[in-house]
Amino acid sequence: MAKIDEDMSLDHIPPAIYKELVNELNKNSNWQVLAYHVAEELEYQWNSWLQSLEQNISTTKTPADNLLFELNVKMCTVGILCTLLRDCELGSVLSVLHHPEPSIIVKHPSDGMECKSLKIPFGQHLYLSCKATGIPPPSYQWCHNNIELQGQQSHELDIIINSCNQAGEYNCKISQVTKDGKAVNSVLLTKSVFVDISHIPVVIQQQPSTFLEIKEGEDFTIKCIAQGHPKPCYQWFRDNTRLEGETSNVLHIKQFNSKYEGKYHCYISNGVNEVITQRTHVMMDLPREKASAKIALIIANDDYENHKCLETPKNDAAKISNLLKEIGFKVICLVNLSLEQMRNAMKVFSEVLTEGVYGLFYYAGHGFKMQESYMLAIDAPASYLRKDAICESELLAMLLQNDPTLLVAILDMCQTVPPKECNPDIHNEIPKIEEYKSRKNLRNLVQAYSTSSHRPSYERTNSKYGLYAMHLSKYISKNIPVVKVFEEVGKSIDKLLKGTERNQIPIFALTITKPFRLTDAIYTREALSMLNNLNNLIAFSNKSFEISFKKVGIAAKVTISLFMEPYLNVIKVSVCNLEDLEVNFFNYEATKPNNLFQVMGSKHECRIHNPQICQGLVVAISKNGTRIDVTLLDIQNYIPLILKRINN
Known part of the structure; x- marks a missing residue:
């Protein structure tokens, strides 16, 4: 019943009620809803009708x-x-003119359903709706198992089922609050709908940690989280032995000691399927070592002059370099070196491998095995001898001479014997023996190989990275003992190739006496002069300067930068402010092999491999195909100093 005479015209509504009516119509654009309905009733053009009301x-x-x-x-x-x-x-709005009416549920969530239960699979929507009338208008609050659902205050419920905990009873609490919001007139509950979640296979949502280091006497936990329906059951194992009573998703171990070391995993099942978590390697947390510096030499050879070019070494070496930088290594990273350049780079590297220093050497490229391992430079002749390569003993003789605290040498290359039919002379060659020794001892040396003796090392088809580097990159920057790094690399490759015929079997040898880690901290009691010298040698920042073409009176800006990080011996030269002209680059003196390349897709850029051998860069400008001027650019002042050292 209306509060005032229903036959009263609108212009006679008492002012207080009229003002309140206007306010309610203006709220939430309620007037538009009413105007649209009136337009439909009177068959008006509703959009022009609404526009006229806003004038x-x-x-x-x-x-x-x-x-x-x-x-x-x-x-x-x-x-x-x-x-x-x-x-x-x-x-x-109606409540302004009308006396209160109690709420009445006119639609229950279960209306129209054959039964009151729904079976819904994971990832699907649960949609329910109800309706009630009353003045003031009722409010809605959806509930699950008698618990209010946050943010669900509409007459419709639309949620995604993504947890087994969402199964159960759903209904809606309908309340009618007085207009001033101070009192509740009535509370009604709709009929319930019961939701059952379809059987869902177990899916692991949180794996346990890969590695844990625990101090003796400490408590620790290993945790996993899985979803499924019915609810998953858990069983923990250590080294494949069942741990009795450990049937929670959290494994608790008290007062850790060495007998608890091992690999832990959890078996999870729910009657639909079964899964196994990844293994957690639990180790004793031993005292940590420290390094005075951590330095790496990375060499990638792939663009060979007389042998098959390789696809992945450049990517492999760059990935390893960047990971080592993340854990504090100073990195010398070079690509496609001649035999002389490789030896010189190793010599520079050896000078900084002194007591207290961790050194790491990584080589990716062609190699072979003749009693020991040999690395091939890019200028190796087609029918090469051992003297045309660098053997491992020569490498170690250089790198160990100043007694580094830790040396890791990684050879990511083939270990096959050169075939006699292709290279007969090498089998008659008398090898030169390099004895490697240090002044103190040969401890704390790690020698790692991407494959074992007389076996190949593979580049995988359509893969950006080689097989060994791909797995090495998973562990080389982890905070685990260096011994574990190469153990895990081997296991990772074994797991990948399990059950397949294989030739590549990575191996490593070591003489480790302490729990060294590549992540060990660096301490600096005093500035190391050799480290300062190295920083100066490998320092590089982008250089920009102006050049001029005097004949035509044109100035241009030149920027010299590294062509591809982290390689130090490939630079890019970019010329700006010559948009309307063609730019070409030439070596001032011919080099063999040619080390100058115009950058694909660019008229104003070139890259230079081994810029230290470039006697000068000629920059020529042309217009409409006609050369109009040239200038000479001396790039020797703009390259890392180490490049001059490795070319001596």
Whole structure:
């Protein structure tokens, strides 16, 4: 029943009630809902009708005022307006004119369902709806197992089932609050719908940690989280032995000692399927070593002059270099070196491998095995001898001479014997023996190989990285003892190739006496002069300067940068401010092999491999195919100093 006479015209509504009516219509654009409904009833063009109501508005005249005026002109009474508001479900506006009416549920969530239960698979929507009438309009709160669902205050519930915990009873609590919000008139509950989640296979959502280091006497936990329906069951194992009573998703071990060391995993099942977590390698946390410096020499050879070019060494070496930088290594990274350049780079590297220093050498490229391992430079002749390569003993003789605290040498290359039919002379060659020794001892040396003796090392088809480097990159920067790094690399490759015919079997040998880690901290009691010298040798930053073409009076900006990180011996030369001209680059003196390359897709850039052998760079500019001027650029002042050392 209306609070005022239903036959009353709108312009006679008491001012206080009229003002409140206007305010409610202006809230949330309620006037638009009413205007649209009126337009439909009167078959008006609703968009032009709404636009007309928004004209001539002011601080005292709102769209709601215009709408009520138009309705009054059309002989609308209070009773008719109440009917229109009810039809539009504008209960909050209707409550201004109408006495309260108790809530009535007119639609339950289960209406139209054959039974009151639903079976819903993971990832699907649960959609329920209900409806109630009343003045003031009722509010809605959806509940799950009698617990209110946060943010679900609409007459519709639409959620995604992504947890087994979402199974159970769903209903809606319908409340009617007084207009001033101070009291609840009534609370009604809809009929319930019961949700059952379809059987879902176990899926591991959180794997346990790969490695854990625990101090003796400490407690520790290993945790995994899995989802599935029915609820998953757990069983923990250590070294494949069942741990009795450990059937939670969290394994608790108290007062750790060496007997608890091993590899832990959890078997999880739910009657639909079964899965096994990754293994957690639990080790005793031993005292940590420290290094005075950590330095690496990385060499990638792939662009051979007389042998098959390789696809992945450049990517392999760059990935290993960047990972080593992340754990504090100073890195000398070079690509495609001649035999002389390789020896010189190793010599520079050996000078900084002094007591207290961790050194790491990584080589990716062609290699072979003749009693010991040999690395091939890019200028190796087609029918090479051992003297045309660098053997491992020569490498170690150089790198161990100043007694580094730790040396890791990694040879990512083939270990096959050169075939007699292709290279007969090498089998008659008398090898030169290099004895490697240090002044103190040969301890704390790690020698790692991507494959074992007389076996090949593979580049995988359509892979950016070689097989060994791909797995080495998973562990080389982890905070684990260096011994474990190469153990895990081997196991990782074994797991990948399990059950397949294989030739590549990585191996390593070591004489480790302490729990060294490549992640060990660096301490500096005093500045090491050799380290300062190295920093100066490998320092590089982009250089920009101006050059001029005097004949035509044109100036241009030149920028010299590294062509590809982290390699120090490939630079890029870019010329700017010559957009309307063609730019070509030439060596001032011919070099063999040619080390100058115009950058693909660019008219104004070139790259230079081994820029230290470039006597000068000629920059020529042309217009419409006609050369108009040249200038000479001396790039020797803009390259890392180490490049001059490795070319001596």
